[in-house]
Amino acid sequence: MKSKWKSLLVTSLVILAPIIYGVSVYDQLPARMVTHWGFNNQPNGWMAKPLVVFGLPILMLLIHLVAVGATYHADAKGRPAPRMERVIAWICPVITIVAYTITIRYGLGEAVDIRLWTVIMVAAILIFIGNYLPTVPPESAGNSGFHPGKPNSQSDLRSTGYCLVLFGVLTLLSLFFPSIVTVIVLVLFIISLLSLMLISYRKSAK
Numbered sequence: 150m151k152s153k154w155k156s157l158l159v160t161s162l163v164i165l166a167p168i169i170y171g172v173s174v175y176d177q178l179p180a181r182m183v184t185h186w187g188f189n190n191q192p193n194g195w196m197a198k199p200l201v202v203f204g205l206p207i208l209m210l211l212i213h214l215v216a217v218g219a220t221y222h223a224d225a226k227g228r229p230a231p232r233m234e235r236v237i238a239w240i241c242p243v244i245t246i247v248a249y250t251i252t253i254r255y256g257l258g259e260a261v262d263i264r265l266w267t268v269i270m271v272a273a274i275l276i277f278i279g280n281y282l283p284t285v286p287p288e289s290a291g292n293s294g295f296h297p298g299k300p301n302s303q304s305d306l307r308s309t310g311y312c313l314v315l316f317g318v319l320t321l322l323s324l325f326f327p328s329i330v331t332v333i334v335l336v337l338f339i340i341s342l343l344s345l346m347l348i349s350y351r352k353s354a355k
């Protein structure tokens with residue numbers, strides 16, 4: 150358990166570390182910074198500079214603590230899933246570093262392909278989680294947030310894992326097509342995931 154808390158400390162520090170970059174260029178950033186873009190790379194959301202430089206990493210840290218805390222809770226109940234726990238532990242740190250760097254660089258006036266980096270991040274997360282999801286005990290998956298619903302067999306987890314990997318790959322391939330294709334792929338992914346959730350609930354209800 151000691152190694153888990155050490156991992157939590159390291160990953161939390163990684164999430165907060167980008168603040169150093171933001172502070173180093175603070176005076177060069179505009180008072181209001183773009184924090185959200187459409188699929189056409191056009192800005193459609195802004196935040197005050199202090200909220201971006203300091204607030205975004207802190208928000209990601211809170212999300213990180215909740216996500217990792219759920220995996221630790223499952224482990225404490227005797228349902229460990231060490232490989233998936235490591236994946237979950239590094240999702241928020243990686244997202245924070247990439248998203249924060251992109252936001253700061255855009256604020257500095259540099260050209261950044263937002264769609265490219267966003268799609269790569271989303272696809273990577275889907276593929277990694279999908280790859281390791283079948284290693285999670287079914288009872289742990291339902292209680293820790295690894296799986297939407299309460300899967301009652303390893304086959305439920307495998308099906309969800311295949312779905313994540315498939316749509317992760319399709320999301321990457323959508324980069325070679327207009328942005329609307331990416332939107333369609335993600336909508337189909339949500340529909341597929343909801344369908345798997347419904348099937349899982351129906352199985353557990355029998």
